[in-house]
Amino acid sequence: MEDVFIRSISLDGNEHVNINEVLLIVRQRPPNWLFRRPDFDPRLLKLDALTLKSYYHSKGFLDVMVDESSTIDEGYADIFYKITEGKQYFVSEVEVVGQQAVSPEKIKTLLGLTEKKPYNPVRVNDKLYLVENEYHEIGKLFFNINIQDEVTDSVKVIIQVAEGKKIYVNKTYLKDMGLIDSSLVLRELTYKPESLYRKSTMDETEKRLREMGVFSMANIIPVQVADSDSLVNIVIEFRRFKQREWNSTGGYDPIRFAEGAEPLPALSGTIEWKNRSLFNYPTHLSTKLLAGVPMEEELILPRIRYDVSIGSNWILGVRFPTSLTGYYETFIDYYTEELETISRYGVNLSQMIRFGNRSYFETNSVWESFSDQSDQNLQQRSIAFKINLDKKDGPLYTRKGYLISIMLKSAGY
CATH class of the missing domain: 3.10.20.310 (membrane protein fhac)
Structure with a gap:
């Protein structure tokens, strides 16, 4: 064809x-x-x-x-x-029936319904989840909403709401979490038994469970207790990452053989071993080895880098996500006639606390040492603090809000 x-x-x-x-x-x-x-x-x-x-x-x-x-x-x-095209219909009246916890004006705003404006049923259907989120945030988990439109020369919209009772958390059940102690998972929960069910609390719990780095999925399911109309049991279903794995890559790639120098074509290979739950504890350990040999004429000395990294979200019983990385590498100074080999090794300690969706406080401490063929070694130390306050209404298309980012760094030799 x-x-x-x-x-x-x-x-x-x-x-x-x-x-x-x-x-x-x-x-x-x-x-x-x-x-x-x-x-x-x-x-x-x-x-x-x-x-x-x-x-x-x-x-x-x-x-x-x-x-x-x-x-x-x-x-x-x-x-x-x-x-x-036919006739263009406008909203003549919006009537909200059965609501108590959320005002009619709030429901109209969430659904995008305004009197004397064109009736947009597509937007109303698309925005129903906003009303659902509003009620779930105040514990009205089993509320129901029904929207009817009476079309004559204009449209009268009738919104019928059945709020139901406030829902409280009864018990929590964990499924398919593997060999990890349940207490290590339960400490990530941001709610307690008998607390009011809130969507934001459940979303934060789900995010913290994924941040453990052990589970690829954490699905929170509320299940109504059989003999109660105001209690739910929380069932959390997990899907685990592979606990231990080897990763390796290799090929003909450009590699930067010196800090600040242009990358050179090289035959390189990387091998990495990961353990996402060391001793069945949510502590991550990884080691990585990189070796590269430049293929240009007379540049036959390889570059080698070795990294060991360990990290955990909890330190001494306090949730303070921390990562510690030690590294050793050798690279060549191609700007000298004798092609000096320079060794660098050091430790990088980074810690981060998140508050809100995109706001965080981060610290980064670095100690490293440089040595060449001379008898004198050079040591560098630095510490940095960064605070990021992101109160924008959207990360891509921002209409209101603000972003404040402050960084302080001190370094010395």
């Missing part, structure tokens, strides 16, 4: 949506500066028509009809959309 390319897209009957809006949402687009010969796929044509229909629904055109068609001439396709 010969290739068919898109030549054009035409709209008929679109009074409230222009072609530029359509090109942003459909998959089949005409040529532009980036895609000079876009392929035509008839299977995507129907999907684009449904996408365009949903877009009209989001603008309040509930009765819209979209008919798609295409013609192919000498390997080029022309796409046509015939649109019957």
Whole structure:
């Protein structure tokens, strides 16, 4: 079958949506500066028509009809959309029934419902999870919400809420956690028996369990107690990483053989051994060996680096994530005639405390020693403190909030 390319897209009957809006949402687009010969796929044509229909629904055109068609001439396709927009419906009234713990204004805001604005059922469905999160945060785990819209010349939206009782935590059960002592897992929980069920608390617990580095998955499931309408048991299902593993890589890659120097093509290999739960305790140990030999003429002396790293989230009964790395490496100073070998070894201690989603306090202490063929060694010590306060409403598309990052560092020889 010969290739068919898109030549054009035409709209008929679109009074409230222009072609530029359509090109942003459909998959089949005409040529532009980036895609000079876009392929035509008839299977995507129907999907684009449904996408365009949903877009009209989001603008309040509930009765819209979209008919798609295409013609192919000498390997080029022309796409046509015939649109019957119909009436645009606006919200005349929003009635919230049955709510007590959350105000009607809050529910309207979360769902994006505003009187005298176009009715957007697509957004309402997409935002239901925000109302759910709001109720789960105050312990209303088994609430129910039902949304009805009465469409006449305008739309009256009726939101029926059945809040239910506040839910409290009864017991916690751990499944498939392996040989790790249950007390080491239970200390990561941010809730206690008989405490109110809160979504933020459960999310924080789930994050702390994954930060142990032992489990690839920690799934928290609330299960209602049979003889109670206000208690749940928390079942946490785990999926473990492989406890011990070997990793090795090798090939012809550029390697930096001296600090600040340009990478050189080299034949290199890396081998690493990891133990994610040393002695069945959530302490991580890894060792890594790197060796590289430059392949350019007369550069035959290898570079060797060896690392040993150990880390844990708890130190002396306090949750203070800490990592200690020791390293030894040799590299060549190619800027001297005799190609001096320089050895460097040292210790790096890093600690971090997180508060909030993206805010943290971090410390980093380094001691290292340099030695060459002379009798004099050079030692360097440094300590750094960093605080990062991230109160933006989104890491990528920020509309409000602030970011403050402060770093203090002291170094000496």
